[in-house]
Amino acid sequence: MKRPAPARKLAEKRGRQAERIAGWWLRLKGWQIVGRRMRTPAGEVDLVVRRGSLLAFVEVKARASWADLDLAIDERRLSRVAAAAEMLFYDLAQPGDDMRIDVMLLAPGRPPRHLANVWHGG
Known part of the structure; x- marks a missing residue:
C-alpha cells in the first residue's frame, strides 16, 4: 500500500536529513563523500x-526510536544495496581498492551508529 503524498514527502524529508547527518558523521571519522543517492538499475545507494x-x-x-531500528534493515534491502554497489564499484574504484557495505542507523537523542561490513553475500 502506497503512503499518502504528505506522509511520503515527510518520509523523504526525514530520509534526506538522516543522510546529511550520516554524511557529516562519516566525514568527522575521516571518510570522504564520493556520492549521494547514487542510482543504478539494481537499486540506490544512499552514500558512497x-x-x-x-x-x-x-x-x-532513521527511525523515531532506537528500538525501531532493529527492524529497519533486512537481507532483502542489503542485497539490493550490494547489487547496486557492485555496479557502482567499477565506475568509482581506483586500482587496488576494496569495497564493503555499511549501514548507518539514526534515532533521536542518540549518536549515529555505524555498522561496518554488514553484507557477506547471501
Whole structure:
C-alpha cells in the first residue's frame, strides 16, 4: 500500500536529513563523500564514501526510536544495496581498492551508529 503524498514527502524529508547527518558523521571519522543517492538499475545507494583504498557503500536508516531500528534493515534491502554497489564499484574504484557495505542507523537523542561490513553475500 502506497503512503499518502504528505506522509511520503515527510518520509523523504526525514530520509534526506538522516543522510546529511550520516554524511557529516562519516566525514568527522575521516571518510570522504564520493556520492549521494547514487542510482543504478539494481537499486540506490544512499552514500558512497572513501577512506584510503576502501570504498564503503552506505545504507542510511532513521527511525523515531532506537528500538525501531532493529527492524529497519533486512537481507532483502542489503542485497539490493550490494547489487547496486557492485555496479557502482567499477565506475568509482581506483586500482587496488576494496569495497564493503555499511549501514548507518539514526534515532533521536542518540549518536549515529555505524555498522561496518554488514553484507557477506547471501
